[in-house]
Amino acid sequence: MYTTSAYWNPVLETLPREKLRKLQLKKMQRQVQWGYDRSKVYRRLYEAAGFTPDQLKTWEDIAKVPMISKEDYRSAQAKDPFPYGDSLCVPLEDVTEYRQTSGTTGQPVYQPDTWQDWDWWAECWAYILWAQGFRPSDRVFLPFGYNIFTAFWAGHYGSEKLGAEVVPGGILNTEERLLKMKEIKATAFMATPTYVLGMAESCQKKLGFSARELGITKILCAGEPGASVAGTKNRMAEAWGAEVFDHVGATEVGAWGYECSHHCRGVHVNEAMFLLELVDPETNEIITEPEKQGKIVLTAFDRQAQPAIRFDTKDLGMWMAEPCSCGRTFGVLKGGVLGRADHLTKVKGVLFSPLAVEEVVRATPQLGDEYELIVTKKGDTDIITLKVELAPGFENQEAEVKDELARELRIKTNLNYKMEFHPFGSLPRYQVKAKRFKDLREDSH
């Protein structure tokens, strides 16, 4: 019976590393040729670097392939054929899907996909969902307003592909979604970590019962790194009484990474469909040794309309030394995505990652789920303000929580913080990607 298989595709997921490398090189050569032949933006990029696809002969040659960035797509788009311009690799009439990036870092990137590309998106998601225990017997609820962004369209199609029953909960508000999940006896759902926690809070506060009573067994998280942050993951698991899984992807690339049911504290990279390289941000040298942080550069091997070939994600990650006990031969990124290279900033002369603060806040049980982190400058001095909420029942513990928090943050980040305690429920709540980190130093001059 196929449903007892631990893998969506054991052929690829347990392929010996040597064969996997051979497959990756073959696919890389094909995709580089595709981009060079079909896309003006890749052709320009490669010609400017003096690179031609025939130079890609060995595994080591991959480092010679020029990287592409979001800015390259932006400058190539909004021209004819509108709106994809020089980045489109297929006739416009072959495009069946339009999505776009959220525009968090500037002008959104338009993302075309053919029907084959879209089937490939669903295929990649089927790898993820199957590894997390999603099966045809599941009823998957999607508490998300589907729109121009990729989230959670691909999760919807991936669930369908593996045979699960999918319930779109887009138009409903949070309370209506919770009640619908209860009514139809949903077994699983997908959301950002922020919204997973927000829903549990609403369930208790507005509907008067615990989210644990809904009988959800699996929660897939996307859009934020929270499901790989131990404190945040534990909070979600505790609030829902469910198993919580991380997944990572990007509109320009695809759904490339996933946590499996063995929870090895990392995400598997689907290396049959993607090439993930860790690159030293300073030297651009490839990092192969474990436990060393680098910038994540990704190639989607089989995407046609607008390929991502050595796409600089500006995310950070590191390889895990030990293999996962699940038997997959795919490499594992320890702790998932470790933040953004462009969020890694120097504060008071110290390299600072906002994700480290989330780890501390979410591991402090007296605090609510929400927080805000704001960096400002007074004269020559950087000031980091951390706004938090005391959880209900802990209102009289501000002094001791403040001391504990200061100590833990000092250990984790080597920095001191100005702390503000706000009434529970007063900090902004988010449904999609939360914007909790604000660096206002430019504005404060």
Next chain:
Amino acid sequence: MAEPNLKEMAAVIKEMRETTTKLRGASDIPAVVKNCDRILASVRMLELDIAEVADL
């Protein structure tokens, strides 16, 4: 369950591509052309999942 014979499976997938491509080209009936396009996309997934590994 016995180990899958990847080469045999790859041969069947190849036949599926050939058969669907033939049907797609057999007429200009939109319902045939566009349904064949969808079948070919699924065949491509089988090629990625199975057939390309059989060649290694």
